[in-house]
Amino acid sequence: MIMINPDQPANLPPTVDLRRRPNLNVAHWLVLVAAHLDDEDRALIEAVFRDGITLRTIARLRGVSRYAIGRRIRQLTARLTDPRFIQAVNCLPEWPRRRADLARLCILRGHTVREAAELLGITEHVARSEFAIVNTLIREGIEAEMPSMSLEGGAA
Secondary structure (H helix, E strand, C coil), X not given: CCCCCCCCCCCCCCXXXXXXXXXXXXXXXXXXXXXXXXXXXXXXXXXHXXXXXXXXXXXXXXXXXHHHHHHHHHHHHHHHCCHHHHHHHHHHHHXXXXXXXXXXXXXXXXXXXXXXXXXXXXXXXXXXXXXXXXXXXXXXXXXXXXXXXXXXXXXX
């Protein structure tokens, strides 16, 4: 797995304006981080940000509207640029297997806790308890690395 340097690029926007071509550093960073997504989502990010394929062309190839593709790209870029995503990627190797698998499914791949519990073959109660620990560890990690930043969006 690729470790993510949260400082690169330093001016990473919270979302990417799809009406304009993104900065090459941002596009390269998004493609690099997309390695942690499901294959279909990773391919979509790569098509837009690495290969420069238009949303209209992707929509035509997939048989959906370009607005649906644009919405999905916005969702994925918001997830990829979320400090929680970056912290989770960097912490996965240190965590016990079940905790890491749960974080990978919920935070990196966007599944609900209920879906993740089903996929992992654990009860929903165990999954929720473990996910509460994941959230606490991620929050503590973010606050330790960036004391001026809070997950609520305000100053700490």
